[in-house]
Amino acid sequence: MTGRETKAVDLWGGHFAEGPAPLMEQINASIGFDKRLYRQDIDGSRAHADMLASAGILTAAERDAIHEGLRAIETEIEAGRFAFSPALEDIHLNIEARLTDRVGEPGRKLHTARSRNDQVATDLRLWVRDTIDALDPALAALQAALIGQAERHADSAMPGFTHLQAAQPVTLGHHLLAYVEMAGRDRGRFADARARLNESPLGAAALAGTSFPIDRRMTAEALGFDRPMANSIDAVSDRDFVLEFLAAAAIAAVHLSRFAEEMVLWSTPQFGFVTLPQDFTSGSSIMPQKRNPDAAELVRGKTGRVIGDLTALLVVLKGLPLAYSKDMQEDKEGVFDAADALILCVRAMTAMIAGMAVHRERMAKAAGVGFTTATDLADWLVRAGGVPFREAHGIAARSVRKAESMGCNLADLPLAELQAIDARISEGVYEVLSVKASVASRQSEGGTSPVRVREAIAAARERFL
Ligand code: ARG
Numbered sequence: 445m446t447g448r449e450t451k452a453v454d455l456w457g458g459h460f461a462e463g464p465a466p467l468m469e470q471i472n473a474s475i476g477f478d479k480r481l482y483r484q485d486i487d488g489s490r491a492h493a494d495m496l497a498s499a500g501i502l503t504a505a506e507r508d509a510i511h512e513g514l515r516a517i518e519t520e521i522e523a524g525r526f527a528f529s530p531a532l533e534d535i536h537l538n539i540e541a542r543l544t545d546r547v548g549e550p551g552r553k554l555h556t557a558r559s560r561n562d563q564v565a566t567d568l569r570l571w572v573r574d575t576i577d578a579l580d581p582a583l584a585a586l587q588a589a590l591i592g593q594a595e596r597h598a599d600s601a602m603p604g605f606t607h608l609q610a611a612q613p614v615t616l617g618h619h620l621l622a623y624v625e626m627a628g629r630d631r632g633r634f635a636d637a638r639a640r641l642n643e644s645p646l647g648a649a650a651l652a653g654t655s656f657p658i659d660r661r662m663t664a665e666a667l668g669f670d671r672p673m674a675n676s677i678d679a680v681s682d683r684d685f686v687l688e689f690l691a692a693a694a695i696a697a698v699h700l701s702r703f704a705e706e707m708v709l710w711s712t713p714q715f716g717f718v719t720l721p722q723d724f725t726s727g728s729s730i731m732p733q734k735r736n737p738d739a740a741e742l743v744r745g746k747t748g749r750v751i752g753d754l755t756a757l758l759v760v761l762k763g764l765p766l767a768y769s770k771d772m773q774e775d776k777e778g779v780f781d782a783a784d785a786l787i788l789c790v791r792a793m794t795a796m797i798a799g800m801a802v803h804r805e806r807m808a809k810a811a812g813v814g815f816t817t818a819t820d821l822a823d824w825l826v827r828a829g830g831v832p833f834r835e836a837h838g839i840a841a842r843s844v845r846k847a848e849s850m851g852c853n854l855a856d857l858p859l860a861e862l863q864a865i866d867a868r869i870s871e872g873v874y875e876v877l878s879v880k881a882s883v884a885s886r887q888s889e890g891g892t893s894p895v896r897v898r899e900a901i902a903a904a905r906e907r908f909l
Contacts, residue, residue: 455537463531473530474773480780481535482521484570485563486514488646489539491666492558499657501557506550513547514539534773535567536560557656558649561680561768565645568775570667572689575783576638580631582790583696587627587908589798594620595901599894600804601811601879602717610814613879616802617901618892624904626699631908633692641685644669648679651767681767683757683775690754693782697747700789704743707796711737717807721799724792739792746785753778811879815844815854820876820885829868839866853877 464472490511497507517539520526532538537560544551597616604614644664647654653676660672673679710717711725720737728734760774818840825836842865847854850861855877862869875881887893890900 455532469530472533472770474534474776475528475530475532475538477777477780478535478564478773479521479528479538481564481567481571481776482539483518484567484574485535485539486518487570487667488563488566488663489514489543489554491663492646493554494666495659495662496554496556498662499659501656501658502550502553506553509547509550510543510554513543513551516546517542534560534564536563557647557654557658559651559680561650562645562648562676565648565680566667568683568779569641569643569645569669569685572641572685572779573638573668576634576689579634579783579787579790582787582794583627583631583634584909586790586794586797587624587904589794590620590624590627591901591904591909593797593800593802594618594624594897594904597802597804598897598901599883600802600807601883602807603811603813603816604892610810610816612819612886613811613816613882614886614892615883615894615897616807617894617897620797621897621900621904623699623703624908627696628904628908630692630696630699633695634689637685637688637692640688642668642670643673644671645673645679647672648676651677651680677767681764681772683761683772686775686779687754687757687761690750690757690779690782693786694747694751694754697750697782697786697789700793701744701747703793703797704740704789707740707800708737708744711735711740715810716803717810718803719801720796721801724796724799739796743789743793746789750782750785753782808879811883812853812855815847817854817877817879817882818844820882821854821873823885824873824876825866825868828870828872831866831868839869842866 493502493507493510493514496502497504502510517526520542526538526542528538529541532541540551540555543554594617597620600616601613602616602619603610604612604619644660644667646663646667647658647660664670664672707718707720709715711720720735720740722735724737724739725735726738728736756778757775760771764771821843822833822836822840825831825839826833829836831839843854843857843862846861846865847857850857855874859869859871862873876885884893884895887896890896
């Protein structure tokens with residue numbers, strides 16, 4: 445027997461005559477990825493040791509030895525000096541074995557009234573909580589970048605689209621504030637998930653609780669949880685907190701992806717609305733004129749994997765009987781992957797938003813292309829002529845056809861042409877047919893008028909920053 449096999453056999457208290465097959469070790473070991481939970485695992489063990497000592501299950505000296513050992517292990521891991529072993533399966537057994545190496549007997553007592561099932565559920569809750577706490581300021585920084593550009597472009601006109609067809613003129617500031625709202629709801633979703641996940645599984649043990657006189661409230665409080673989870677079976681068998689995180693992450697990524705797609709479009713020579721910061725684009729090895737929006741494309745692309753991570757875990761869980769099954773070990777890589785991808789996307793988008801150059805003139809010109817003030821003509825007929833909107837809509841449509849056939853804009857149609865379509869049209873109509881007038885007139889609450897946009901910017905600062 446090699447030393448490694450001995451160790452693995454020892455894990456199960458001599459119950460196994462042989463070590464695992466090499467392939468078993470390969471499929472079974474999670475240390476390659478769950479070492480990311482080391483800090484949470486150590487914190488959980490600290491809280492558990494303190495509680496065991498206060499319940500009289502460990503002596504104060506044993507507790508102190510465990511603390512000292514855990515401190516040393518934390519240092520070893522952080523310095524890159526810890527030898528992670530696949531034979532020891534996962535982060536929990538790796539740390540426990542090392543603790544016993546260092547401090548002896550007290551290390552062997554730490555697992556009293558605990559199982560890896562409640563341990564891993566605790567670690568992962570702590571990790572997701574920490575990740576949400578890191579994501580929130582990143583999303584706030586994204587909102588700050590959006591608000592900053594919105595402020596500079598509170599009255600910069602651009603075409604607003606529906607069906608990606610020019611619809612009505614809007615301001616860029618207004619458009620950017622739409623993403624501020626989305627990011628605000630994303631933050632809210634993460635905060636909601638955080639509030640629900642903040643209960644402690646520790647003390648559920650394998651699934652049924654324990655016969656030891658433990659104090660779950662004490663460990664819950666030490667780890668910053670609001671309370672112990674109410675049901676020990678639920679505590680070790682559900683991962684809905686991971687699903688909620690992944691769902692919120694997928695939605696946030698989809699929001700970023702939509703804006704990334706707009707960046708890709710807007711930065712084409714055909715649109716020419718923005719130039720993305722050069723350090724977030726790449727050139728072409730063959731076409732010297734190209735500036736490719738790679739980072740925006742990758743935000744769009746990485747969204748696929750975040751959605752995939754959510755789907756994968758839903759599928760993993762859907763057929764599992766209670767309580768713990770090893771399938772659940774598959775929860776971690778997806779959540780790490782999604783969190784890494786999302787935070788990277790948020791940061792890249794923040795930098796691109798802050799650094800993009802906006803071509804105001806070009807955008808304003810495009811805002812008037814496609815008869816985008818046709819609705820303003822119809823609205824004017826309703827207001828000035830008392831024409832029912834349906835009828836006004838028809839008159840405006842005929843005016844658009846006329847302008848199209850004459851090869852001019854609505855605002856350039858001679859009054860006689862307009863009056864030939866409907867006699868109720870008078871000189872005053874020209875006041876509403878420009879892009880500037882159109883945008884300025886949309887003063888309804890939440891509308892695109894620069895007056896409203898400036899108010900919305902001030903409100904967004906209050907609400908989000
Ligand atoms: N590495 C395992 C996981 O990630 C820890 C829990 C193992 N529990 C067990 N009963 N084998 O899920």
